[in-house]
Amino acid sequence: MLQISPGAILSLLATxxxxxxxxxxxxxxxxxxxxxxxxxxxxxxxxRAYPRVSYVVAVGIGMLLGHLFWP
Structure with a gap:
């Protein structure tokens, strides 16, 4: 069975x-x-036209990385 680990998700995102x-x-x-x-x-x-959307995307990426790396 396929098991998905945080490292695999991070590698996929980096790729x-x-x-x-x-x-x-x-x-x-x-x-x-x-x-x-x-x-x-x-x-x-x-x-520049939609700074709030840019902010939401940046926060979402930060939350995802924080979820993967927080002990």
Whole structure:
């Protein structure tokens, strides 16, 4: 039977985060090479337009990590 441990969840989250960062960096490189606006400009605009949502996401990530690492 499959058992899910906090370490496995953390590894999965770290892998997903690294994949997202890689895709954003690749998109930025290609966009700047073509002279277009990169996707990160849109993300920055969304974060500035909706600061409360950004705060809720940050708190949610903090709660998840705190739950996994609190003894």
């Amino acid at each position: 997903i985060f690294a994949g997202i960062v890689f895709v954003l960096m690749l998109n930025e490189t290609i966009s700047l090479g073509k002279g277009q606006a990169p996707l990160t400009n849109m993300i920055r605009s969304l974060v």
